[in-house]
Structure formats: C-alpha cells, structure tokens
Amino acid sequence: MKNVHDIEIEIKGTEWETILDDTFKKKVKDMRIDGFRKGKCPKNVYLQKFGVESLFMDAVDAAASKAYASAINDNNLVPVCEPKMDVKEIDKDHVKFVFTIITKPEVKLGKYKDLGVKKDAVKVTKKEIEEEVARLASRFADIVVKENGKVEEGNTAVIDFEGYVDGEKLDGGSGANYPLEIGSHTFIPGFEEGVVGMEVGETKTLNLTFPEEYTKELSGKDVKFDVTVREIKERVLPELNEDFYADLGFENIKTEEEFNKEIKKVIEERKNEEAKNKYVDEVLEAAAKNMKVELNEEIIDDEVHRMLNQFGQQLQMQGISLDQYLQFTGATHEDMHKQMAPEAEKRVKYRYLIEAVADEEKIEISDEDAQAEAENMAAEYGVDKTEFLTHFGGLEVVKYDMRMRKALEILGEEK
Numbered sequence: 001m002k003n004v005h006d007i008e009i010e011i012k013g014t015e016w017e018t019i020l021d022d023t024f025k026k027k028v029k030d031m032r033i034d035g036f037r038k039g040k041c042p043k044n045v046y047l048q049k050f051g052v053e054s055l056f057m058d059a060v061d062a063a064a065s066k067a068y069a070s071a072i073n074d075n076n077l078v079p080v081c082e083p084k085m086d087v088k089e090i091d092k093d094h095v096k097f098v099f100t101i102i103t104k105p106e107v108k109l110g111k112y113k114d115l116g117v118k119k120d121a122v123k124v125t126k127k128e129i130e131e132e133v134a135r136l137a138s139r140f141a142d143i144v145v146k147e148n149g150k151v152e153e154g155n156t157a158v159i160d161f162e163g164y165v166d167g168e169k170l171d172g173g174s175g176a177n178y179p180l181e182i183g184s185h186t187f188i189p190g191f192e193e194g195v196v197g198m199e200v201g202e203t204k205t206l207n208l209t210f211p212e213e214y215t216k217e218l219s220g221k222d223v224k225f226d227v228t229v230r231e232i233k234e235r236v237l238p239e240l241n242e243d244f245y246a247d248l249g250f251e252n253i254k255t256e257e258e259f260n261k262e263i264k265k266v267i268e269e270r271k272n273e274e275a276k277n278k279y280v281d282e283v284l285e286a287a288a289k290n291m292k293v294e295l296n297e298e299i300i301d302d303e304v305h306r307m308l309n310q311f312g313q314q315l316q317m318q319g320i321s322l323d324q325y326l327q328f329t330g331a332t333h334e335d336m337h338k339q340m341a342p343e344a345e346k347r348v349k350y351r352y353l354i355e356a357v358a359d360e361e362k363i364e365i366s367d368e369d370a371q372a373e374a375e376n377m378a379a380e381y382g383v384d385k386t387e388f389l390t391h392f393g394g395l396e397v398v399k400y401d402m403r404m405r406k407a408l409e410i411l412g413e414e415k
Helices: 013-028 043-050 052-074 126-139 191-195 242-247 256-290 297-317 322-329 333-360 367-381 385-392 395-411
Strands: 004-012 084-090 094-102 142-145 156-165 168-181 203-209 222-236
Touching: 004 013, 004 052, 013 043, 013 052, 013 094, 052 084, 052 094, 126 256, 168 222, 191 203, 191 222, 256 333, 256 395, 297 322, 297 333, 333 395, 367 385, 367 395, 385 395
Parallel strands: none
Antiparallel strands: 004 094, 084 094, 142 222, 156 168, 156 222, 203 222
C-alpha cells in the first residue's frame, strides 16, 4: 500500500559509541564484580567478562526513539498508528533500524451534499409526557418498608441467598441482606421472577439454569438458590405540586398543565437533538459510501486499542477493571477486539471523511479563534487556559477539534 513506508536508519561512529558508553555506565552502576567496588568496574574489564553484546539490548532501546524521530522528520512523515521496528544489523560499530511507518491513506472524497437524507420529524405524544413525568416522579420517590403484602414488580426485596451447583456452594453466589430491585435484572433469568410473590420471612428454593452466554465454567449449568426474604420495600411517589416542580428546577410552575407544557419542551429538545444526530450519522454513512479510501489493518487495530482503553476507563469509574469485566462475561481480549473492529473501522472512515470535507471546504481556524475557544472551554472546566491546553494537547488540537466541528456542521446542514 502506498501509505506504508519502510525507512532504514543507521546510527554509527561516535554517536553509537556514545550510546554504548552511556549504556555501560547505567548497567555497571549497580553491579558488583570481583575485585572492584560496586559500580566501579572499568569498561575494558566489563567487556572482557561480558562482551559488548551484553549492551546491545539496552543500547537499542536508548537509540530507537532518536532513530524513529529521524525516520519521520527526515522523510516528512506523519504516522497515524504505532510503527513496527526491526533491528536489521547491530555490532560494536553501528546499528541499523528498519521502521515500518503507516501514514494517512489517500482519501478520494465523493459526493457529500444533497444525498437525499431526510431528517425525522419530531412529535411529542401525550403518552411520552406521562412516561417522562412518571420517570421524574420515580427519581424523587421515598423508599419505605412495606408493612403487608408480597414482593411485586418495582419493589426492593431485601434477601439472603445461597447458590449451589452440583451440590456444592457456588463461589460468590451468596449474600445477606441484599437489596434486590425487582425489574433491575441483576441476577440470572428466572431469579427475580421467583422472588415475586414471596412474603417477609418466607424461604424458597429456585431451580434455575445459567444462560449459555455466561462464564465458560457455569454456562448452561443448573443452579439451585435458597432465598429468604427479610424485608420488602416499596417506592412512594411524591405528590405533583409546586414543591415537586421546584425540586426539578421549575420555580415558576404552579399547575400540572403548566408542568406538562414544560416537560413537552424538554422532550422536544431531546428528540430534536436525537433526530439531528441520527440525520448527521445517516449523512456520514451515505457520504462514506461515496468516498474511496483503503484502510490498513494496523490503523483499525490502533483504533480498537483506543476504544478498549476508553471502555476500560469507563469501567474503572464504575469500580471494575477490564480484566474483571472479561472474567464476569467470559469474554477474552480477542473477543472484544473482534467485536469492536467494525465500529473502529467506521470511526476511522468517518474521521477521514470529515477531514476531507474540511479540506474541500477550505476550513481554516485562526489562532485568535482557537485562543478564544480555549478560554471558553477552560472556563467550563473551571481551570485556567494554560492548564486546559496542557491537558487538552495544545492549541493545534483545539484548532483541529474546531475544524472538525465546522465540517460536521456543513455535513449536517439540511437541504
């Protein structure tokens, strides 16, 4: 492919000698050799004992970054993913690297305007307003102990449970005073359904089967749960009055009719945003079909790794690591990679498409506009501009972000 560049870089002479010498000094610093104090062994003695080859691995690490910088700078290359590096030759006099560097592939932009895509009309129904009001009311519901009755949908059953597989206690399959919200689908299928209808103090045995898509060890296996209901809690919805409206931020609303009108506006805004996003996505999909670009497998792999890192960070915010998630789901890194690859390919194509539109439309961002944007974004995050630019990646990244957004606006213009 035209965007794959094999670049050979040689480091030799005094430059290589200096790297080897620096490597020796670092290695010998913590070494104890008979007849010499720690870190005081002369270089000639070291080389006689271990050979110059013992320095090569660390010396290559030290030289690689400089050689790579030379490879991209001397050839005016802008890599789009991690390079491959091979040490072609190495001895006491020189080292020769070969870097395989992948740059942005050629993008041939096709038709991206007047593509026949129509934006969905937005309409808010009475049922949607009622459902939104119910959802908001549920957020402010009081959770109270249910004095009488049985477990129902929407209740929280405080339970003790113990799981058994093949007559043995299930590792991690027990709990005491566990608050199970009926309808949350926290447990395997059939568990919540089995708890519905139980009374406080009642004990029941649930004979269930783990789903096929569960962990490999338990997939499809029969499991028995002994469940005891300790307490039942229910949600008591608030009364729809001025206090409730004020809690939601509607200070001037007095009546339910006025409240419903405001809720309708909120839903309209949300649905308009959803319709716009759907429209832009459909335009991108249509324009991408008209674009010609050949993507290297390495570029897609690099995007998958970026997505996996983002997913891992999201899991960390929920108090779980990626490895734990994989253990729970029974998936592997390879499974995740294969699952994310189509989305990664789409993301890369869309990114190249938007960049091509920005080029075609000759979108330029001035330093002044970028500085002003940085000021605004820094204010939103509550930090000064210098700190924001440091974390964001600098003014050029702000410019790129603004340029892409302007190109997206052009793509999102309705015809």
